Amino acid sequence: xxxxxxxxxxxxxxxxxxxxxxxxxxxxxxxxxxxxxxxxxxxxxxxxxxxxxxxxxxxxxxxxxxxxxxxxxxxxxxxxxxxxxxxxxxxxxxxxxxxxxxxxxxxxxxxxxxxxxxxxxxxxxxxxxxxxxxxxxxxxxxxxxxxxxxxxxxxxxxxx
Numbered sequence: 119x120x121x122x123x124x125x126x127x128x129x130x131x132x133x134x135x136x137x138x139x140x141x142x143x144x145x146x147x148x149x150x151x152x153x154x155x156x157x158x159x160x161x162x163x164x165x166x167x168x169x170x171x172x173x174x175x176x177x178x179x180x181x182x183x184x185x186x187x188x189x190x191x192x193x194x195x196x197x198x199x200x201x202x203x204x205x206x207x208x209x210x211x212x213x214x215x216x217x218x219x220x221x222x223x224x225x226x227x228x229x230x231x232x233x234x235x236x237x238x239x240x241x242x243x244x245x246x247x248x249x250x251x252x253x254x255x256x257x258x259x260x261x262x263x264x265x266x267x268x269x270x271x272x273x274x275x276x277x278x
Contacts, residue, residue, distance in 0.1 A: 139207040148202055154184075156231060163187075164262060167227060167254035168194050168206060171235070179228055180254065185267050208251065211241040227254050234260070 163186040170177045183196040183205070190211065193204035216235040221227040231254040237246030255263060 128221070132154070148198075150198060153200060153202070154197065162196075164255065164259045165197075166259060166263075168196075169233070169252050170206075171249050171252055185253070185263075186253075187262075192263075192266075205249070209234070209238070210267070213237075214239060214245060216246060221254065231256055232260050234263070 163184045166183070166185045167180045167182050169180050172178070181196055182198075183194050186193045186204075187197065188210075190209065190232035192208040192210070194206040194208070195201075195204050199205070213236055215228070216237050218235065220234050221229060221231055221233055228232070233252050233254045236253060237249045238250050240246060253263070
């Protein structure tokens with residue numbers, strides 16, 4: 119007759135719970151990696167940081183993600199998310215650069231980035247008084263963003 123050690127059923131249960139949690143963690147990592155691959159593969163995606171100016175909470179803090187250029191807007195997707203849709207859409211119509219600066223001390227940003235302050239033209243066509251968003255990106259990404267912002271696809275007729 120086989121002798122069971124006390125605590126053996128508990129040890130086996132804990133082992134199965136550990137395996138289940140490990141499997142869930144692996145599935146999450148795989149899903150985030152697959153989402154990132156799909157976003158980048160579609161083209162026009164660049165890594166950048168985004169924050170909403172004057173907003174408290176998560177939206178008001180720097181978040182890393184991918185900006186994907188579209189015909190009418192820049193769609194921003196957070197890197198560490200499973201959400202298939204963008205968290206922010208910055209409409210290209212009327213979007214202007216209000217200013218640029220280097221990252222300040224205390225901001226959780228790499229020092230080699232440039233922070234662009236962007237907003238939308240007011241109803242009378244004047245520049246915005248305050249920026250709506252700040253976007254932090256490296257020099258190569260910045261050049262591409264400014265080119266995208268200043269150009270308009272052929273055949274697009276936006277009315278003012």
